[in-house]
Every structure is written in structure tokens, then in C-alpha cells.
Amino acid sequence: MAFDPDFHPHRRSTIVMVCVFELDNPLTKEYILVSPHRNKRPWLGQTEPSQPSILQEYDPKCYLCPGNSRSGGQLNETYVHTSTFENDFPALLRTPCPETPKAPHPLLSATPLNGVCDVIIFHPRHDLTLARLTVEDIRRVIEEWCSVYLKRGSQENIKYVQIFENKGAMMGCSNPHPHGQVWSLSQIPELPRKELHSLLEYATSPQPPSDAPKDSGGRPNLLLEYAHFEASVPIEEGDGRTVIKNEHWLAVVPWWAIWPFEMLR
Template identity: 60%
Template sequence: MEPFDPTIHPHRRYNPLTNTHILVSPHRTKRPWLGQTEPAEPSNLPQYDPTCFLCPGNTRAGGQVNEMYTSTMVFENDYAAVLPPPGPVTPPAAHPLLTAESIQGGCDVICFHPRHDLSLPTLSLLDVENIVDEWTRVYMRRGTEPGIEYVQIFENKGAMMGCSNPHPHSQVWSLSTVPTLPAKELASLHKYASTTHVRPGVATGPDGHACLLCEYVHHELSVPEDEGRVVITNEHFVALVPWWAYWPFEIMVLPHKRHISSLVHLTVDEKHAFADIMSRVTKRYDNIFSCSFAYAMGVHQRPLPPRRDDDGMYVQDADDIAHLHVHFEPPLLRSASVRKFLAGFEVMAEPQRDLTAEQAAKRLRNCSEVHYLLAAE
């Protein structure tokens, strides 16, 4: 029997963050690339849209008028998914199988920029740094409100992701409980720290404990580029297609030099590097199919910002096992108009993909960082 080759033979990959598996069927990509390629499409968005709820000076659904903002703008979502405390107490369960818990919190919208037609890949690096600063401020503000246990920063980009407005913006949902996915990831990080020996030369989590993501990123950077999953790196951050990626061009962005548990802990240099890699990743995304590349993006970090002691220093606690990272989960597969759909097997059994993480990483490495709209000018 021929030896196992992950670029040919079907296999399952393990996701140690969520303790799940994905079925990989690389033999199905041996056929030539049959997907259509779309020609570059011009951006037809206006710089200002009088009907947009997020453009400066316009009136929102709730009747409030947006200020004439010049950088970022934050406001509370007019249609929030959760409501501020106090909330009513849930009644006892009618049956132990039918439990519910009440949840409170708040939902904020962060406009990235006054220009309606720009987005992360076309905003300047300074603009992206302003966005990182705004995320950090909202994380600090919401994360210190009474009753809040978790703050999730995320962006839905593109109609394909159900985003109703192309004006560049993200959201922050603050909740009275830690939701499912980050709770799973944090549990995995804690378990790894308590059961794994640190390997020499690898960065560690708090108190010298092993960090799952410090270990993972260290390994990924040791793989020869041609065979590996790394897309780009800079001084402090790496963008890679994770071994266990589910979406065709899924990317994880994470710091590789030291263990960083939240946005609050970034030095000025690290923040600059973070903005740089976010800008470069999204430029490559838009350039894959010469389109505005839809995705769901989210920041995973400490559930809440750290407390400060009397001297203003951050107090270390168990949550510092969190290793700051960003997930980009884009649905496009073959072209600007061909997306991945959840097939029956995936809904009923297990996630599955054909294109391997290594093939996706190679494709992304070959993309330019000059945005296609600028290259076409």
C-alpha cells in the first residue's frame, strides 16, 4: 500500500481548539481547476449614500441622527440582540430537558470610516489602527460594566454573509455569559496548559504554562513555506490557514512572538503590526476573485479586559490563558459567485472540505497585496 499523503488521501483533521474533526477529501481536487474566474468588477458604491443608516449626518432607523464623524463612530444597535440588565428571572424548567437561562447585555455598532465605499482592505493603515483602537476602547468600556462576562468583536462583510449594509462597520456584542465557541476554546486552552509540558524555545502562557496557540504557531512557522499553511507574517503577527480550517480560505491571525491575551496588552509596535496584517489579509482576500470578499471575522481574546491594581498595572488571572487571535471565515469557494454550501453530510455528520488548507494557503500566498481596484487604475 502506498504511504499516506495528506495531499492525496482522504483523512480527518482534529481541531484542538473546539475538540471537533473535519473530513478532508483532497483527491477530489486532483481534477483541473474548473471554477470560473470573474473579471475585475468596478466598485460602484458611492462615497456617500443618502439612504445609508451609517453615513455621516444621516438619520438612523431609530430616529437618531449620525454625527458628522471623521474617523470611527460607535453607537448602540437600534435592534440589539440582547437587552441591558436587569432582565426577568427565568421560571423553573417544565422538564429538565427544557432549560433556559436569561441573558443580558448590549450590542454596539462601530463604523470604520465615514466613507461609504471603503472597507478594511481599501482603508489606510492609519484608519485600520484607528479601528483597532476603537475595538480596544469598546472592549474596555463594555467589559467593565456590571454583569458583563464576555465581549465579542466581530464583522459580517458582504450580502452573502447577511450583512445588510455595505458601509464599513463591525459589531460588538457584550453578554452576561461566555458563549459556546469561545467557552470551548478557553476550556481547550486551560486543559492544554494543565496537561502539556512546555517544549524548549516555545513561548508560554501565564506562569510558564504551555499555551496551545503559542505551540501551534511555533510549529507552523517551522514548516517550509512551500509545504506549509502560513500566508504572511510580520514582526509580531502571522496569518495562516489553520490545519483544521473548515471554510475554503479560512484564516487565523495571531501573535507569534509572545503570548498576548487581549487587545489591551498590545504594545504600540504590536498594534501597528496587527493593523498591518489585517489590512494585508483582506487585500489578498479581495484579490483572490477580484471582488469584495465576503466573510465573518471575529476577535477571540480574554472574555473581559484585565483588572488593574492600585499602581495601574494589569493583574494576571486565569483568563490570561487566552491567546489573542482573529478568525476570518469566508464562504467563497471557486469564484466571486460560487460559494461553499453546507452539504447534507456536513449538516448531518461532520464538516468536510476538498481543497486542503495547504492548497488554500498557497493560493493566498500567490495573491498580490495591491488591491485589484487600485491595480486596475
């Protein structure tokens, strides 16, 4: 019987494929077991029905609509495009935390962390999503991302800025009004730290000859190498990983993806 990647358990590597393999994520140096044959089993477990909802363009009870009062009592500005403010219930505190007491055991250590949490409202209309905005409105959102990133990233105590959006109640989004968040931290989180280390290790280690673009110092770059490979394969000839590409952008489900909708852009 020939190996079938859509049926036989395996793990994946960015370099080789073997009969039984896992996903090898070169950014985190972690392996994730792939068992595609499990998709053929009968499923009687829980399923989530779609939740169609009809939202108003303006909700007088929404904490994010223009001119409304937020949960902390502050009034939103009457904005016409984007609006940014510090989160009223931040996960991080601006003021440095006091030093933690000596741990009773090395396995019980803790490190103080502080920073700033911002909320970016994408649009005044309550019933829209980022995907349903006009190109011009999306451009304004991206410009606001850049503005907040540069502002927070230039602050002396900030070492990492994360821009993200929780989408849907199941993911912990507390308000359907189109908005996202920016967390600016005094330390680099564990996963990005691993990825940065892997990128540096790749750039400073001998690599096979390649015509992929190099970094600004002329060194090999793991992500550029991978993007160059994926972009060189015509979409109609690929295995479905490339979602969309043009002369400026490439969106691809990476070879080592864990989640069905995980993408590198």
C-alpha cells in the first residue's frame, strides 16, 4: 500500500516527509502529531450551530459605539472612522509591579510584568466586521495599527507589542462591535521568544544554496525562504496551502499549521 498523506498518521518537516511523521514547526522547534485518518471516524459529539444575528447600525447600550458611555463611565468620542483608547479593564498595569518574593521552590518562580492595553475600534457602525469594511476603511485600521505599534514600541519599558482581535463569543469577545486590541508588554512572551531565537539560529547557521531573498544583512531568513518556496508554486499546482497571493502579499496555511484556519501572511 502506498503512503497516503490524507490517511496515514505522520509528522511533517519543512525539509523531508517520512511515512510516519509529525508537523515540525521550525519556528518553535515543536512537533505536532498529524492523524488525518481520524477525520473518517463517525462523529456524535458536540457541534456548534451557526449563530445568525441581526445587529443594529447603532446600539445605545454598546460600550464602543460613538458617544456612548463605557462600562467604566468614560464617554466615547463621536468618532467617524477609527478610535483608540486604553482598555478600562486592562490585563496589564502601567505602573511597574513590585518585586515578587523569593519563591519557596525554583519550580514556583514568578516574574513581574507590566505594560499597556489599548482598544482600537475599527468603525463606528455596530453591525460591521473587519472583513465587511470598505478597502478605504480597512486602510485606516491598518494605519491605526501602525500608529499604535510605533507609539508603544518606542516607549522605554516596552519590549513587545501584540496586535490582535478576538472574534466571536466562543473566543472570549465581549462585544460584537468591530474592534481589536493591542497589548504592549515589558517582556517578550514565550512563544515569540522561541520564534525569534529560531529565526536567529537559522540566519547564523549554514543553509543550502537558495535564490530566496535574504535579510538586510545578507543572511538567510527562515520566513523569506519559506514564503519564496510557497510563492513559487502555482496555486493550481499546489496542495491547497496557498490561500491568496499577488505581487505584494502571500497568505498561506503553513506546512506546520496546528489549526484549520492558521495562516502566515
